[in-house]
Amino acid sequence: MKKFIHNVPVRWSDMDAYGHVNNARFLTLYEEARVAMFFVGAREHGLGSFEEGIVIARHEVDYLRPVDYGDPVRIEMWICEQRAASFTVAYELFDDDVPASRARSVCVPYNLANGHPRRLSEAEREFLRPYLES
Amino acid sequence: MKKFIHNVPVRWSDMDAYGHVNNARFLTLYEEARVAMFFVGAREHGLGSFEEGIVIARHEVDYLRPVDYGDPVRIEMWICEQRAASFTVAYELFDDDVPASRARSVCVPYNLANGHPRRLSEAEREFLRPYLES
Amino acid sequence: MKKFIHNVPVRWSDMDAYGHVNNARFLTLYEEARVAMFFVGAREHGLGSFEEGIVIARHEVDYLRPVDYGDPVRIEMWICEQRAASFTVAYELFDDDVPASRARSVCVPYNLANGHPRRLSEAEREFLRPYLES
């Protein structure tokens, strides 16, 4: 299984009044990695359908240790579950090579024209295959 | 079981490029309600210990329907689980009286002086009791 | 001259690592008031053209004293300058009735169809008139 790896710089403004990266902001860091994989990365494979419509159905985030302003965090991503009409992205977030958070996002491909969830296309399955947890 | 109810105004800037409230921003709306209950609300009961140290160990968020800029959302909160050294807040978020999202946050009381998790105090258990799911 | 008055609740997450509302976030508080006046307020007058296209050409913000998480701030707005193809919004932000910040935004009506700035329409001038500084 291949992992998609993306470094996300932490901004000073990501910190909250406790002086650590705010827990809600972790979802923005994960989003930044997800966008890099499913919008920018998929587009380079000629696949624009994720960008036009993925809906997030669920997020789970575990916080292992606080992250502070400083070096970029490294996010590693793969697909931990794939169904006919949804897939789940798993993430690990490393700060100085130490795991600081883990997360999962249930993603639902969506047909914007008729406003309904839809099945994954063959091209989308092809794109996800190398990242699929066995 | 009592619920803690808090209305959170949605800001125009909560919307992302898709024109709906961004999924990461829901955690900020939930945070706003949690702060109202555990910081402001608890302080009115003479209880400042939550404000000095609650660490979030885990969030789970389910997205049921998109929320747009407009009226405040109503967040209802209660305690769905209580252990010796942690408790779990359950939330429902209503947009125009329709459930739009549900979430859970595992909260760990923390001793800032020695940097370790700690047990819930008797005063804290007292504060949580009316909201405890039976 | 009439003032448009809008209360904006301060969120806990508006605070930065210094424990005060972040200076960049003031523009979001001002934006929230501007949207209330030019989108929601104007729409109630049957005027949707501001919402479809106002571009911000310039902001100026003065910071008089720090603002903390707590009560909503009160923002008072009026039009301090009106030209053929732009107008300037002036704001005062009050925290507990004490002025904490002042700002100005140069707003340019925009024709989204052809991508060019445009003159204010008669209906727009009508809407701005009561708020115009003499």
Place this chain on the structure above:
Amino acid sequence: MKKFIHNVPVRWSDMDAYGHVNNARFLTLYEEARVAMFFVGAREHGLGSFEEGIVIARHEVDYLRPVDYGDPVRIEMWICEQRAASFTVAYELFDDDVPASRARSVCVPYNLANGHPRRLSEAEREFLRPYLES
């Protein structure tokens, strides 16, 4: 005159409902560059006094063209004015080598112990000197 140059990655979440980087968010991009110069950069010169207390007294921002999610923006900074107890940072923000915004921030060194503005120290003047517009 030397310029301090800092690249700031644009996040997908920096876009607002219009699909461009939100105008308030530009101050966050400028903040990120300012922090790199006055916190991280100055610290490497053994100068921690800016980090302990700079208060922003005023921001001015001009918007020249919209910025979208994509490559990092390049921010160039210098000191356009220096007084006994304040200095003004000037910035230019480039998107694909085209100027997209300009800004100025009036910064006031602050004595956190007694809560008063203070004069620039000799070490601080030394740090600013190469960046001073003549």
